[in-house]
Amino acid sequence: SMISIIIPLGSIVLTSLIITLSKPIGLDNLGFDAWIPVISSSQYMESVWNSVVYAVIAACIGTLISIFIAYLAVKTRIKGRSLPDLLVVIGGSTPSIVIALALIITFSGNFGLNLYSTMWIMVVAYLVKYMTMSVRTIAASLSQVHISLEEAALNSGASWLRCCKDIIMPLIAPSIVAGWFLIFMPSFYELTMSLLLYGSDTKTIGVLLYELQTYADTQNASVLSVIILLIVLIGNLILNKVSKGNVGI
Numbered sequence: 001s002m003i004s005i006i007i008p009l010g011s012i013v014l015t016s017l018i019i020t021l022s023k024p025i026g027l028d029n030l031g032f033d034a035w036i037p038v039i040s041s042s043q044y045m046e047s048v049w050n051s052v053v054y055a056v057i058a059a060c061i062g063t064l065i066s067i068f069i070a071y072l073a074v075k076t077r078i079k080g081r082s083l084p085d086l087l088v089v090i091g092g093s094t095p096s097i098v099i100a101l102a103l104i105i106t107f108s109g110n111f112g113l114n115l116y117s118t119m120w121i122m123v124v125a126y127l128v129k130y131m132t133m134s135v136r137t138i139a140a141s142l143s144q145v146h147i148s149l150e151e152a153a154l155n156s157g158a159s160w161l162r163c164c165k166d167i168i169m170p171l172i173a174p175s176i177v178a179g180w181f182l183i184f185m186p187s188f189y190e191l192t193m194s195l196l197l198y199g200s201d202t203k204t205i206g207v208l209l210y211e212l213q214t215y216a217d218t219q220n221a222s223v224l225s226v227i228i229l230l231i232v233l234i235g236n237l238i239l240n241k242v243s244k245g246n247v248g249i
Contacts, residue, residue, distance in 0.1 A: 117199030
């Protein structure tokens with residue numbers, strides 16, 4: 001199974017390093033010549049930047065909402081506390097194309113709010129699709145914080161906010177970071193929803209990669225693929241480090 005992973009990824013890396021595609025592969029035909037026009041292209045780098053920005057915004061908003069939903073489900077006894085968690089699960093299990101079509105119908109001005117061709121419709125799509133794992137990770141960590149710790153703090157005169165700041169947040173901090181990356185990573189390289197929702201100014205790296213491959217620009221597509229792989233690899237290493245190997249993509 002390792003070979004089936006290494007060979008395709010290796011071929012992408014190799015293709016991105018070939019100087020002349022029509023010549024045989026050799027040390028004299030390998031270099032970073034194909035990388036220079038891609039990295040120096042404002043059009044390409046704008047798509048990379050868009051992907052990073054949208055994924056960061058989605059991850060920040062999604063992590064805050066995930067903390068609230070996880071706390072509601074695990075630490076409270078409010079009636080209907082499991083409903084937000086259920087909605088997040090439904091969103092995560094809904095096919096991407098269905099989510100994209102639903103957002104187009106909802107946010108094209110028919111219901112008073114027009115987000116179409118803006119970055120916000122992309123962010124909402126990423127939140128609907130990818131918050132599930134973040135909520136699950138944070139909820140699992142919260143459930144391990146024993147109620148006696150909170151009770152001891154409250155009995156000692158600490159406020160609920162002080163209890164959260166000094167006891168709960170430090171204990172679940174690794175899961176919050178992990179939850180952030182679990183939204184950021186798939187949002188960064190998402191294609192299906194982005195392909196239906198992007199506008200002229202909101203093209204992402206997934207859409208650009210699809211276009212390059214469709215128009216047979218194999219080498220530029222390979223360079224962008226390697227950039228995605230590097231970012232995903234770095235993110236995965238951080239995720240594994242923070243979660244001590246328990247969470248990864």
